[in-house]
Amino acid sequence: MGATVFFTALMAWIAGSYALYTIFDNVYTAVFFGLIWGLLIFNLDRYIVGTMRKKDSKLNELVQATPRIILAIIIAIVISKPLELKIFQKEIDAVLQEERNAKLLTNKSQVTAYYQNDINQLTGAISMLKKEVSDKETEVNALYKTYIEEAEGVSGTKKLGKGPVYEEKRQKHDTALQELQLLKEQNSLKIADKEKEIQALNTQLQEQITTTNPVIENFDGLMARITALGKLPWIPVLFITLLFLTIETAPVIIKLLASKGEYDAKLADIEETQTGWLAQKAYQRKQQQETDRDLNDRIYEDLKTDEALYCVKKEKAAEIARLQATAFYEQQKSIL
Known part of the structure; x- marks a missing residue:
């Protein structure tokens, strides 16, 4: 399974490099960005396979795998298209030459x-x-x-x-x-x-x-070649696409068909341990919050009968009342 993911990424590197070469006409630029594209595909495939989990029900596994299969199909089509352009290059060149001749005649007629x-x-x-x-x-x-x-x-x-x-x-x-x-x-x-x-x-x-x-x-860019590819007989092109669909979806299909093994058991044990630990932490936080709430209720209930605290708050309240009375008196006096 790992080898399949690796070689799929390798083919993506080659395909991406060729597609970018038709755009930039520079080998080094095409190879560099093609490598980035290959690493991206490798990471996506690794994620697709790595995030699948074995279930007790095959139906649940199929539901879980459906989005990943759709993503794998999209990736396979994207990878296969540049290689199809290279494999059928001579036929595409012939189609482009016919289109160029027709465009040259049309251009001459329009200009004339x-x-x-x-x-x-x-x-x-x-x-x-x-x-x-x-x-x-x-x-x-x-x-x-x-x-x-x-x-x-x-x-x-x-x-x-x-x-x-x-x-x-x-x-x-x-x-x-x-x-x-x-x-x-x-x-x-x-x-x-x-x-x-x-x-x-x-x-x-x-x-x-x-x-x-x-x-x-110079009408031979990437879009022109893809359009010319669509004018060729579809059966040979379909075979290449199906080949890459098979390669790209193989890890997911193998994962679905394989029975639960030692790796899946260890992974399930790790995930269950992690889930239990998180649940325990959540329970402890909940208990701590409830304990703090009960303690605070008791503390403030006891403070209601504390005479020293009552005297302090009474003295401060009386001082504030005196200041308010004085300020009000001065304001009234200034108005008169």
Whole structure:
């Protein structure tokens, strides 16, 4: 039984050290605090077994052992979980890698969506600026075609040569052509500015993805591993938990199944001796209190008939009465 308690504490030390190593990433810190955890489990197990007492009734023993069994089950689950993380480390790493990949894709989509609205607005504005130039070019080409056909006599007045109508249409075309050149220059500058804004947004987008990706890539803490463990097939994990449940509850079960032996008899004798001694002390205190009470009653009863004590108290009472009368007289006199 003692060996079982010791090896349970040893396994708790190992399990606690591994669990803390996943948190601190430092061997010495993990081993030190893991040792404290192992000693705590050792003390709890020792208390669980040491406080159990053999009874004449198995039902009373079972009632006494039930809270201890529940506590042992909780301890077993706490001890087994870090070791399960170590035993199924490769499988957990595979699950975490899948989750990291999914989180990276989700993060990229969310960050891209955050910047994409502004990029789309700028892209739309560039398209509008280019369309303005395109529409103006179409207008200029139409005016060019109009005055050429006027000169050739194909349309308009249908007179061959460069007459007044031709000059009017030519002037209108030249004016539109100048407007087109000016529009191209203005829109080129606007498009260049908006392309710079798009480039800056794309740079911020990549920086944001680069900044947030390491956080996701380091997604392998204790809570993440426990969650990933819950996604694995439950039967192998259950076997490990049952093993530690068996180890942890074994001392209590053995204590229940064992018959009353020499140790239990000696322990019962010591406890009965202690109980009798405490009862005797309590009885003596009670008797002493009753004796003191009776003596005090007799003493004060005798003092009621003591003449010397009566004279002393009478003299003191008379002195106090005289002082009160004098003080009252002086107070009345000062008022008048």
